[in-house]
Amino acid sequence: MQEVMKKALELLQNGTVSRILGWKTGDFFYDLTPAVFESAEEVEKDFVFSPFCGANLSKYLIKESRKEGKIAVFLKPCDSYSFVQLLKEHRIIRDNVYVVGVACDGMCDIEKMKELGVKGVTAVREDGENLVCETLYGEKTVARKDALLERCVSCKSKKVVMFDEMLGENGEENPESHRFDKVAELEAMTPDERFAFWQNELSRCIRCNACRNVCPACSCEKCVFDNANSGIANKAAVTSFEEQNFHIIRAFHVASRCTDCGECSRVCPQHIPLHLLNRKFIKDINELYGEYQAGADMDTKPPLMNFTKDDCEPSIVHERGGDK
Amino acid sequence: MQRIGVFVCWCGSNIAATVDVHKVAETLAKEPGVVFSTNYQYMCSQAGQEMIQEAIHTHKLTGVVICSCSPRMHEGTFRKTCAAAGLNPYMVEIANIREQCSWIHKDMAEATEKAVILGRAAIAKVHLNAPLTAGTSPVTKRALVIGGGIAGIQTALDIADAGYEVDIVEKKPTIGGKMTQIDKTFPTLDCAACILTPKMVDAAQNEKIHIYSYSEVESVKGFVGNFHVTIRKKARFVDETKCTGCGDCTTKCPQKNVPNEFNLGMDNRRAIYIPFAQAVPKIATIDADYCTMLKTGKCGICSKVCAAGAIDYQQKDQLVEEEYGAIVVATGFDPISVEKFDEYAYSQSPDVVTSLEFERLMNAAGPTNGTLLRPSDKTHPHTLVFVQCVGSRCDGDGRGKSYCSKICCMYTAKHAMLCREKYPDTDVYVFYIDVRTPGKNFDEFYRRAVEEYGVHYIKGQVGKVVPENGKLKVQASDLLSNEQIHIDADMVILAAAIEPDKSARPLATMLTASMDTNDFFTEAHPKLRPVESPTAGIFLSGACQGPKDIPETVAQASAAAAKVLGLLAKDNLTCNPCVAQPDEMMCNGCSSCEKVCPYGAITYSDKEFRGPNRTTLIRRVASVNPAVCQGCGACTVACPSGAMDLKGFSNKQIMAEVDAICK
Numbered sequence: 001m002q003e004v005m006k007k008a009l010e011l012l013q014n015g016t017v018s019r020i021l022g023w024k025t026g027d028f029f030y031d032l033t034p035a036v037f038e039s040a041e042e043v044e045k046d047f048v049f050s051p052f053c054g055a056n057l058s059k060y061l062i063k064e065s066r067k068e069g070k071i072a073v074f075l076k077p078c079d080s081y082s083f084v085q086l087l088k089e090h091r092i093i094r095d096n097v098y099v100v101g102v103a104c105d106g107m108c109d110i111e112k113m114k115e116l117g118v119k120g121v122t123a124v125r126e127d128g129e130n131l132v133c134e135t136l137y138g139e140k141t142v143a144r145k146d147a148l149l150e151r152c153v154s155c156k157s158k159k160v161v162m163f164d165e166m167l168g169e170n171g172e173e174n175p176e177s178h179r180f181d182k183v184a185e186l187e188a189m190t191p192d193e194r195f196a197f198w199q200n201e202l203s204r205c206i207r208c209n210a211c212r213n214v215c216p217a218c219s220c221e222k223c224v225f226d227n228a229n230s231g232i233a234n235k236a237a238v239t240s241f242e243e244q245n246f247h248i249i250r251a252f253h254v255a256s257r258c259t260d261c262g263e264c265s266r267v268c269p270q271h272i273p274l275h276l277l278n279r280k281f282i283k284d285i286n287e288l289y290g291e292y293q294a295g296a297d298m299d300t301k302p303p304l305m306n307f308t309k310d311d312c313e314p315s316i317v318h319e320r321g322g323d324k
Numbered sequence: 325m326q327r328i329g330v331f332v333c334w335c336g337s338n339i340a341a342t343v344d345v346h347k348v349a350e351t352l353a354k355e356p357g358v359v360f361s362t363n364y365q366y367m368c369s370q371a372g373q374e375m376i377q378e379a380i381h382t383h384k385l386t387g388v389v390i391c392s393c394s395p396r397m398h399e400g401t402f403r404k405t406c407a408a409a410g411l412n413p414y415m416v417e418i419a420n421i422r423e424q425c426s427w428i429h430k431d432m433a434e435a436t437e438k439a440v441i442l443g444r445a446a447i448a449k450v451h452l453n454a455p456l457t458a459g460t461s462p463v464t465k466r467a468l469v470i471g472g473g474i475a476g477i478q479t480a481l482d483i484a485d486a487g488y489e490v491d492i493v494e495k496k497p498t499i500g501g502k503m504t505q506i507d508k509t510f511p512t513l514d515c516a517a518c519i520l521t522p523k524m525v526d527a528a529q530n531e532k533i534h535i536y537s538y539s540e541v542e543s544v545k546g547f548v549g550n551f552h553v554t555i556r557k558k559a560r561f562v563d564e565t566k567c568t569g570c571g572d573c574t575t576k577c578p579q580k581n582v583p584n585e586f587n588l589g590m591d592n593r594r595a596i597y598i599p600f601a602q603a604v605p606k607i608a609t610i611d612a613d614y615c616t617m618l619k620t621g622k623c624g625i626c627s628k629v630c631a632a633g634a635i636d637y638q639q640k641d642q643l644v645e646e647e648y649g650a651i652v653v654a655t656g657f658d659p660i661s662v663e664k665f666d667e668y669a670y671s672q673s674p675d676v677v678t679s680l681e682f683e684r685l686m687n688a689a690g691p692t693n694g695t696l697l698r699p700s701d702k703t704h705p706h707t708l709v710f711v712q713c714v715g716s717r718c719d720g721d722g723r724g725k726s727y728c729s730k731i732c733c734m735y736t737a738k739h740a741m742l743c744r745e746k747y748p749d750t751d752v753y754v755f756y757i758d759v760r761t762p763g764k765n766f767d768e769f770y771r772r773a774v775e776e777y778g779v780h781y782i783k784g785q786v787g788k789v790v791p792e793n794g795k796l797k798v799q800a801s802d803l804l805s806n807e808q809i810h811i812d813a814d815m816v817i818l819a820a821a822i823e824p825d826k827s828a829r830p831l832a833t834m835l836t837a838s839m840d841t842n843d844f845f846t847e848a849h850p851k852l853r854p855v856e857s858p859t860a861g862i863f864l865s866g867a868c869q870g871p872k873d874i875p876e877t878v879a880q881a882s883a884a885a886a887k888v889l890g891l892l893a894k895d896n897l898t899c900n901p902c903v904a905q906p907d908e909m910m911c912n913g914c915s916s917c918e919k920v921c922p923y924g925a926i927t928y929s930d931k932e933f934r935g936p937n938r939t940t941l942i943r944r945v946a947s948v949n950p951a952v953c954q955g956c957g958a959c960t961v962a963c964p965s966g967a968m969d970l971k972g973f974s975n976k977q978i979m980a981e982v983d984a985i986c987k
């Protein structure tokens with residue numbers, strides 16, 4: 001962990017970059033927030049890299065890479081996919097960014113730790129497979145695997161797909177992630193059961209827009225939901241279950257560009273498993289158009305924005321959507 | 325607020341018999357913005373059009389909704405009508421209450437309700453219509469003909485005759501197509517080569533015609549008037565500019581065992597070859613699959629004997645880029661493979677042949693120099709059995725085609741007649757389902773075969789052919805006398821069905837031209853626009869559109885040329901003003917639209933924008949070239965932020981239509 005901060009200091013001091021995009025402590029120790037550091041002093045004072053660095057920094061580069069001077073960014077494997085996807089969409093100016101890949105053993109979910117009785121965390125250190133936490137109530141130890149964010153439990157890849165420099169050893173893709181298991185479970189339900197499931201989940205939505213604001217694929221100059229001309233923003237609520245529209249439209253908008261970084265679910269204050277909507281799309285795309293991972297490389301075209309002669313016929317898509 | 329006039333057409337009884345047109349007009353009169361609503365027997369008639377124009381003046385209409393037939397039929401008509409009355413033509417909307425309503429409904433109440441809804445949707449759209457002005461795009465005055473058979477040659481000659489440049493792309497080493505393999509032509513029995521080869525020479529010598537032989541179309545971009553085509557000139561390993569066609573190489577080449585496709589594999593040619601004596605261009609081609617030099621690097625005899633020094637073993641495929649205003653498809657046909665019809669023993673005996681093979685066996689330039697000999701033992705056959713409809717009119721079992729191949733009745737009569745004429749000692753039987761001979765002098769021709777030449781026509785199908793002791797035992801049934809027939813034949817000739825050439829399907833995809841389930845190209849209108857594809861600027865010539873004999877093919881070829889000339893004679897084409905337009909303030913610069921645009925109409929550039937606090941922002945934004953955009957709308961769907969919209973079909977207009985329907 002010290003290594004990451006050392007690298008940040010080094011890059012600033014040797015003039016490689018003029019700014020660093022990293023993480024600093026928010027209101028609480030475990031509540032880390034993305035931040036830009038412009039001097040070695042700022043880095044020494046506030047820079048943090050800990051098992052709570054879940055936040056994906058890629059999206060911030062849309063604005064930061066357009067500013068004066070070069071910026072260094074620390075990208076975990078899953079963040080690097082978002083980075084490449086944004087590069088493909090010409091949203092980031094690559095020449096202004098110095099990417100430091102960081103190996104990742106999975107980031108922690110404070111909510112899960114609280115459930116395990118680890119509350120009031122003030123510091124954490126890694127001890128093999130365990131995390132030793134200092135808390136307001138004394139030192140507590142949890143197994144790292146029990147404290148992981150959902151997206152890290154079913155981690156799709158430990159490979160940083162694009163970097164200028166790598167800290168630690170780069171990992172491999174993990175085809176055995178089982179990340180679609182829950183989607184398959186939902187697919188096995190009757191339409192009524194599935195509707196009830198989503199009604200239950202989405203009815204908690206308070207439309208705070210956190211999922212949209214954090215999503216690297218949601219980077220439009222003007223979001224359709226903020227655009228009175230789009231005809232979406234001002235639709236009257238048909239039922240109390242109105243927010244279904246928001247999430248389903250959002251899932252459609254990011255389909256085939258979503259890298260499955262899982263930020264939407266991580267930031268949701270209501271703990272709605274939003275990533276399942278995106279994963280359903282990814283699973284369908286894989287099955288209908290062949291395996292595709294958004295952001296895995298610079299060359300492949302997103303299947304929903306591409307036409308090849310062996311694309312499946314619309315009737316096949318239609319049949320799959322029957323009364324299952 | 326628009327002032328909208330609604331005009332409900334009866335279309336005689338086409339609409340009025342199923343839709344209560346009075347009620348539709350009355351109901352729509354109550355819609356917001358509608359200041360005038362009426363109905364009339366034929367809106368497209370002179371009187372109907374005048375009624376619309378009068379209403380535009382009297383009621384100061386700013387928008388017009390016409391509830392009538394499909395916009396494909398009369399949108400153009402009504403736009404002109406309204407333009408003449410001073411209204412912008414793009415302020416007209418058509419509600420299709422014929423094809424999409426009266427023709428498909430039986431119940432009047434139901435159909436009337438639907439007609440009202442369709443009218444309401446069109447009214448909702450007109451409220452958001454804006455006047456549009458069409459630009460123009462120039463026409464490249466050069467045509468491309470794909471396929472160099474008789475259809476392609478005729479089309480090219482006619483276009484060239486009118487003074488326009490035309491290129492023929494032919495995948496084989498020579499133009500001429502199937503007709504070069506045919507011996508005599510019905511119903512006049514003149515020699516195919518005698519009438520075809522002068523045309524081939526005409527095409528080669530015409531300074532307006534350029535022939536790309538041994539070439540294929542690699543890709544097609546652009547649109548009517550402005551096609552950009554890449555042509556692959558396949559390596560023939562002979563320098564076309566040097567080869568004199570002397571043929572020395574083709575006699576010296578040591579590789580003698582290459583099946584000769586010109587004679588359908590019934591004899592052999594060399595690895596370097598000129599397909600036949602009258603080939604155009606008369607240039608040798610090396611068959612890379614058989615050439616020892618190309619395969620092992622040891623030989624080089626052709627290069628030694630070539631006085632012109634034309635042999636070039638290093639030659640590579642060449643890609644040529646050309647611009648065209650119009651493209652004519654003349655890809656022709658092929659007989660189907662008869663392997664699946666094993667009851668006729670085609671794969672068991674060489675004496676069972678297809679009609680095209682028989683054509684070569686009768687031809688002076690064929691493998692037997694025009695003497696009819698059995699392929700198995702080169703003896704003179706005495707009993708010949710012709711089987712018609714092999715794979716034609718063949719439903720259900722998936723082996724053949726459901727359609728009639730049209731030409732087989734006539735060429736079988738021709739074969740039977742020629743056989744009896746040249747060899748009066750032969751017995752000739754023809755088994756048929758029906759004999760179909762519509763066409764000038766066609767039935768007379770068939771009657772002559774029966775009455776003057778004594779060909780035995782038997783209604784019935786052959787059940788089985790069994791090769792036995794050098795004979796072919798034919799079992800068949802005579803349906804008229806209800807008898808089983810057994811014939812010991814020397815040869816059996818199968819009239820194989822014809823199908824579109826295999827190259828047609830990928831070509832159709834390149835041209836975005838539609839095809840039917842049999843891979844024949846679809847015409848824009850089966851009766852009224854038979855030589856145009858529904859895709860603008862693509863025309864159809866010959867058997868690629870359906871089975872045809874030579875006179876019909878030539879007629880259609882000339883018709884296609886006439887349509888091409890109508891296009892090339894124009895200096896400019898009026899563009900469709902319904903093109904895409906990005907909202908730069910909302911554009912993310914993500915290039916999604918650029919990637920999906922099939923016409924290359926979208927480009928990106930960095931532009932300066934006003935940022936907060938008097939700062940300047942540089943953003944990457946899309947722009948659309950309206951002369952290139954065809955208004956397909958792919959970009960509007962791909963755009964993640966909804967920045968791209970289509971003029972005349974804006975997202976807002978479409979949503980308004982949907983809302984009106986769901987109201």
